[in-house]
Amino acid sequence: MDLTELFRLTGRTTIVTGGGSGIGRASARVLASAGARVVVADLDADSAEQVTAEIKEEGGEARAHRVDVADPASVNALVEETAVAYGGLDILVNNAGIMIRRPLAEISYEEFDRVLSVNLKSVLYGCQAAARVMRPGSSIVNTLSTIIDFPTVGTGSYAAAKKGAEALTRTFAVELGPQGIRVNGIAPGWTDSGITRQRGTDGSGRFDQQQFDTLAHKMAAAAPLRMTAEAADSANAVLYLASAASRAVTGQVIRVNAGASMA
Ligand SMILES: NC(=O)c1ccc[n+]([C@@H]2O[C@H](COP(=O)([O-])OP(=O)(O)OC[C@H]3O[C@@H](n4cnc5c(N)ncnc54)[C@H](O)[C@@H]3O)[C@@H](O)[C@H]2O)c1
Known part of the structure; x- marks a missing residue:
């Protein structure tokens, strides 16, 4: 058996949101190393351009795209333009996220809405748009968080969003499974x-x-x-979930957190 073939993504079209920094940047680079063409999508256009340049320098294929994942029109445009440019979409990593640290008793409705829009509704927008263009054998990976397993002070809005995103991950897995689309999550620590x-x-x-x-x-x-964990550790889990190595895995969450939580 050729193990590298199992993880090879040559010819596969990938979008990574929040690809300009941290876990998204590491994921974009790992997926590109595996041969995928990667659309590095981020609210911060400069950072998306920078990561695109890094991937190209390493011999990979990438392009930058400015997106606001809290805006469904922006997410739809990202997915549709990518699918038109490359003849489809094989892998979507819904990774962009923010945290506003504020106890629930004090958080404003606007802040709560913002956290839910960027971390939760974005997953709905991304999965819906992807489902319209993805072929059987495609994979969606949503970046959740260890916060889904236990509460901490000041992170209630973030936990609500990530726990909700976990529910979307599992439900999309059930609904899109018959189309041959897998939907999983990673929960970094x-x-x-x-x-x-x-x-x-x-x-x-x-x-x-x-x-x-x-x-x-x-x-x-x-x-x-x-x-x-380092960003690269999460990126390696993304690679597994994006590749044929995980072809029988859907609706699951891989916790990349040094064992800090288990469920
Ligand atoms: N770092 C951690 O400890 C940790 C732990 C668990 C989960 N996560 C999750 O990992 C994901 C990546 O975060 P990170 O830790 O790499 O942080 P990061 O801040 O380094 O990266 C987040 C990226 O998302 C982008 N972004 C923010 N709002 C956006 C929007 N509306 N539209 C498009 N892009 C937007 C930012 O510009 C940034 O490039 C997030 O979903 C986060 O919740 C991180």
Whole structure:
């Protein structure tokens, strides 16, 4: 058996939302390394361009696309334009996300709405649009979070969104399975990225590496493997779920969190 063939994505068209940073960037690069052509989609057009350039420098095929995943018209345009340009869509990674840390008793309705729009409704928009153009054998991967397994202070809106996205993942898996489309999730634990770096940033926008490292060590100490995951670890799980190696897997969530939570 040729193991590399199992993970090879040559000729497969892929979209990664939030591809300009962190876990999305790592996923875009890993998928491109496996041979996929990757549309790096992000609200931040500059970061999408930068990751596209990185992939091309490594000999991969990529293009940048500015998208706001909270806007269904923007998501539809992303998926439709990609499908027209490349004759279809094989892999969609609904990865873009934000966190607004605020206790539920204090969060404004606008903030709550924003977190749900970017982290939850985006998954609905992405999966719906993809289902219209995907062929049998296609795969959707939604980025959830370890937050689906236990509550923490200040992350209630994020948890509601990610738990909802888990429900969408499982239901889409049931509904799209007969079309040969698989839908799975990854649930990363603490990972060095734009989102977690907010935790080491004070009110004036100054990043405190020591504060960030202290928090990361705390997270590592609480995990059975005594480590925190890197963006590349999540990207490798995305590669598995995108590839033929996982052809019989749907409706599942892979927890990439050093064992910090299990379900
Ligand atoms: N870093 C962690 O510890 C961690 C843990 C669990 C889950 N996650 C999830 O991983 C995913 C990726 O986040 P990350 O940690 O790499 O953070 P990140 O901030 O490095 O990357 C998020 C990317 O999403 C983009 N984005 C934000 N809003 C968008 C919008 N409306 N439309 C399009 N793009 C948008 C940002 O510009 C950014 O490039 C998110 O869904 C996040 O919730 C992260």
